[in-house]
Amino acid sequence: MSVPSAVDARPEQSGDTALLSLRGVNKSFGAVHVLQGVDFDTYPGQVTALVGDNGAGKSTLIKGIAGIYGFDSGAYVFDGQDVSVTSPKQANALGIEVVYQDLALCDNLDIVHNLFLGREVTAGGRLDEATMERRAKETLAGLSVRTVKSIRQQVASLSGGQRQTVAIARSVLWNSKLVILDEPTAALGVAQTEQVLRLVRRLADKGLSVVLISHNLNDVFAVADRISVLYLGRMAAQVRTADVTRNQVVELITGGRTDGIDTGTAGRAGDDGAGEAR
Amino acid sequence: MTTTAPAEQPTSQTIVEPQRGLRGSVQDYVERVRGGDVGSLPAILGLLVLSLVFAVLRPTTFTNSFNLANLINQSAAVIVIAMGLVFVLLLGEIDLSAGFTAGTAGAVLAIVLTRQGQPWPVAVLAGLVTGAVIGFCIGLLVARLGIPSFVVTLAAFLGLQGVLLSLIGEGGTIPMRDETLLALNNDPMPVWLGWTLAALVVLGYAGTSLRRAATRRAGGLHADAMSVVLAKVAVLTVLLGAVTWYLSEERSRNPAVTSIKGLPQVVVLLVVLLVGLNFVLGRTSFGRHVYAVGGNAEAARRAGINVLRVRLACFVISSTLAAVAGLLLASRNNSISPNTGGAETLLYAVGAAVIGGTSLFGGKGKMLDAVLGGLVIGVIINGMGLLNQPSSVVFMVTGLVLLVAASVDALSRKRAASTGRV
Numbered sequence: 001m002s003v004p005s006a007v008d009a010r011p012e013q014s015g016d017t018a019l020l021s022l023r024g025v026n027k028s029f030g031a032v033h034v035l036q037g038v039d040f041d042t043y044p045g046q047v048t049a050l051v052g053d054n055g056a057g058k059s060t061l062i063k064g065i066a067g068i069y070g071f072d073s074g075a076y077v078f079d080g081q082d083v084s085v086t087s088p089k090q091a092n093a094l095g096i097e098v099v100y101q102d103l104a105l106c107d108n109l110d111i112v113h114n115l116f117l118g119r120e121v122t123a124g125g126r127l128d129e130a131t132m133e134r135r136a137k138e139t140l141a142g143l144s145v146r147t148v149k150s151i152r153q154q155v156a157s158l159s160g161g162q163r164q165t166v167a168i169a170r171s172v173l174w175n176s177k178l179v180i181l182d183e184p185t186a187a188l189g190v191a192q193t194e195q196v197l198r199l200v201r202r203l204a205d206k207g208l209s210v211v212l213i214s215h216n217l218n219d220v221f222a223v224a225d226r227i228s229v230l231y232l233g234r235m236a237a238q239v240r241t242a243d244v245t246r247n248q249v250v251e252l253i254t255g256g257r258t259d260g261i262d263t264g265t266a267g268r269a270g271d272d273g274a275g276e277a278r
Numbered sequence: 279m280t281t282t283a284p285a286e287q288p289t290s291q292t293i294v295e296p297q298r299g300l301r302g303s304v305q306d307y308v309e310r311v312r313g314g315d316v317g318s319l320p321a322i323l324g325l326l327v328l329s330l331v332f333a334v335l336r337p338t339t340f341t342n343s344f345n346l347a348n349l350i351n352q353s354a355a356v357i358v359i360a361m362g363l364v365f366v367l368l369l370g371e372i373d374l375s376a377g378f379t380a381g382t383a384g385a386v387l388a389i390v391l392t393r394q395g396q397p398w399p400v401a402v403l404a405g406l407v408t409g410a411v412i413g414f415c416i417g418l419l420v421a422r423l424g425i426p427s428f429v430v431t432l433a434a435f436l437g438l439q440g441v442l443l444s445l446i447g448e449g450g451t452i453p454m455r456d457e458t459l460l461a462l463n464n465d466p467m468p469v470w471l472g473w474t475l476a477a478l479v480v481l482g483y484a485g486t487s488l489r490r491a492a493t494r495r496a497g498g499l500h501a502d503a504m505s506v507v508l509a510k511v512a513v514l515t516v517l518l519g520a521v522t523w524y525l526s527e528e529r530s531r532n533p534a535v536t537s538i539k540g541l542p543q544v545v546v547l548l549v550v551l552l553v554g555l556n557f558v559l560g561r562t563s564f565g566r567h568v569y570a571v572g573g574n575a576e577a578a579r580r581a582g583i584n585v586l587r588v589r590l591a592c593f594v595i596s597s598t599l600a601a602v603a604g605l606l607l608a609s610r611n612n613s614i615s616p617n618t619g620g621a622e623t624l625l626y627a628v629g630a631a632v633i634g635g636t637s638l639f640g641g642k643g644k645m646l647d648a649v650l651g652g653l654v655i656g657v658i659i660n661g662m663g664l665l666n667q668p669s670s671v672v673f674m675v676t677g678l679v680l681l682v683a684a685s686v687d688a689l690s691r692k693r694a695a696s697t698g699r700v
Contacts, residue, residue, distance in 0.1 A: 102576075108574075
């Protein structure tokens with residue numbers, strides 16, 4: 001099998017060295033200070049859930065990481081390197097892939113075409129369909145995806161869960177190290193949610209660093225190793241899932257604070273940038 | 279670490295697709311059609327039914343080989359414009375100016391050829407460049423400024439009509455006298471060349487099909503069974519063989535004076551365009567990107583496809599092919615007049631693409647659609663002419679056929695939506 005190496009190889013470090021570290025990141029849109037001194041860490045082989053109420057700054061943080069726009073200030077450390085990411089291409093080159101909420105698949109193309117969209121394999125100017133189909137099959141098999149009938153069926157004929165699966169499979173096809181999933185279960189039924197969560201877990205077990213944005217705490221507690229809570233543009237807590245209860249997470253989401261846990265943010269959220277915001 | 283994720287059995291089974299024989303492939307096709315994926319079927323049925331009707335009503339005049347060659351020559355320009363329109367329609371856009379682009383490019387060609395006395399390759403090149411430039415301007419306005427293509431090309435439709443008038447001078451025509459160009463859309467090719475062409479097409483098709491099946495099987499992938507490939511090659515051989523044989527018969531009314539036999543020369547051009555553009559759409563990254571932009575432009579953009587460039591390229595291709603059609607119109611009429619490419623030319627071409635199975639909503643269509651649809655239109659015009667019907671009736675019937683085709687498209691879309699196909 002020639003599945004991309006990042007999927008196969010389990011990295012030696014098992015979660016203590018962060019793959020991506022953001023330190024004191026700020027982002028403003030005009031007068032609105034959306035992200036205020038945010039710290040954010042993700043670890044290889046782990047699922048980090050990013051939660052927060054509407055308007056907490058989740059999307060802004062993700063778009064900054066994905067290079068859709070640059071952060072105004074703060075450090076962006078990826079794989080130990082201090083980098084500057086200001087375009088989606090740079091993020092892709094680092095191995096960062098984002099699976100957006102609205103999927104971004106082409107209904108009129110089949111699964112293989114969608115997996116390789118924009119990065120087709122060509123041989124002598126013509127599409128190398130055989131190679132693409134083989135790699136697509138290997139990737140789906142590597143993710144233990146067995147629910148699709150034919151790899152050549154149009155995406156339009158897939159269920160919501162299957163579409164999400166294709167979108168996620170696309171993100172791991174390219175030696176990716178960090179996969180960001182924006183609300184992957186938002187529109188799915190119970191069985192399909194389970195199917196997608198399994199896939200999310202499997203990505204992390206293969207050594208990828210996974211960021212899961214979700215409003216559904218059931219999902220978060222089912223698959224996440226760590227939980228990061230954004231509250232009004234500040235990182236209210238970065239904790240291990242095992243160390244918190246559901247109620248504490250709800251309090252963090254709604255009030256930005258809770259008693260009895262180490263929020264892992266060393267009080268930064270309070271004093272860094274909050275004052276100069278307004 | 280939380281391990282509350284749902285447990286599962288680790289099996290590494292891949293997706294298995296059974297090999298389908300001839301029978302299975304036919305079943306698959308029937309199932310696809312019933313599921314709403316009708317493809318070119320309405321056009322093929324329409325072609326058969328219309329041909330039968332005219333053959334019954336005008337048994338001698340419609341079916342003779344003279345008329346068949348005539349029909350191909352009549353349809354050629356519409357087919358070529360429709361081929362270009364397929365690119366634009368795949369994006370979900372429209373090019374209303376393609377007809378007058380053909381006229382304008384034809385006028386430039388005729389001016390360079392007749393008034394300036396240049397050799398024909400120079401004149402043809404000038405015509406093609408004219409088309410490409412028109413397409414580039416339209417493409418820039420649509421893709422960069424974001425003006426709806428309907429409006430831009432409607433403006434171009436009016437504007438180019440004026441350009442054509444001023445190029446020719448009011449009321450006049452520009453004659454064409456170059457033998458090579460006049461022969462292109464009027465005369466037959468030698469009989470041996472027709473047979474060679476037919477053989478090349480069959481061998482080429484068989485070769486690529488067999489090679490693809492072989493490489494796929496070597497790579498352990500699902501491939502068409504040998505029986506299916508051979509059946510397709512056999513059908514193509516019989517069809518092409520029959521047409522070539524029929525048109526290789528003497529069809530001159532007075533063979534002693536002039537001998538007319540062989541495939542029309544324009545068939546070479548049509549085959550080259552069909553094969554070439556089919557390759558571009560189906561086998562290159564660019565073609566794949568065209569379908570992607572037509573299916574979901576936002577998804578294409580996020581996948582790193584330069585959507586603007588794809589749009590621009592499609593308009594340039596469409597207008598350049600319209601310029602080729604301008605050459606055919608000039609050849610057919612021996613001249614360029616202010617009406618060349620005007621009147622119903624464009625609507626016939628749009629109708630051809632849609633009747634062939636290209637969707638007006640983008641993302642669905644093939645090159646063959648333009649050829650089949652163009653032939654349907656050609657049969658209607660030709661047959662109605664033989665029935666001595668006034669233009670009023672021809673227009674009404676053509677409109678009706680187009681409506682039927684669009685209804686088939688809409689119904690199959692509905693059906694497809696309910697069975698989960700596009």
